[in-house]
């Protein structure tokens with residue numbers, strides 16, 4: 001038995017399943033093979049030879065209750081490790097504020113939700129008021145870590161009961 005990482009159609013990790021179930025999902029075209037086991041193992045029967053799957057992806061998106069990954073101020077602070085994303089200052093739950101990447105007035109005007117994982121970041125009060133109600137490029141401000149991107153924490157979807165296989169690493173965030 002070989003554990004296989006199963007991703008939603010959106011590439012979010014969902015479960016770790018055993019390879020037999022993964023093969024059934026692939027055979028019934030409910031899932032596609034994304035990564036095969038790097039050791040090149042195959043599963044053989046008298047009639048077929050298929051690569052041992054390491055990561056599969058569901059073809060249809062399934063709605064998953066967002067355990068632990070529900071949007072809240074505190075969860076955004078936790079995702080950003082209690083640090084201002086603009087100046088890198090360490091914060092506390094008392095000094096941290098939520099900054100909207102697209103300002104709230106802008107979201108309202110364009111009828112988009114403001115309080116989402118991708119539109120909210122942790123900021124200190126000084127940076128938040130410096131940015132004001134402007135769009136990021138208008139404010140001339142930049143994320144402290146240039147590679148930073150506000151996103152929904154993915155790790156919360158998945159409780160790893162297996163050691164993470166190297167083939168999975170691209171698809172999961174490890175602490």
Ligand SMILES: [Zn+2]
Pocket residue numbers: 084085086087088089123124125126127128
């Ligand atoms: Zn700051």
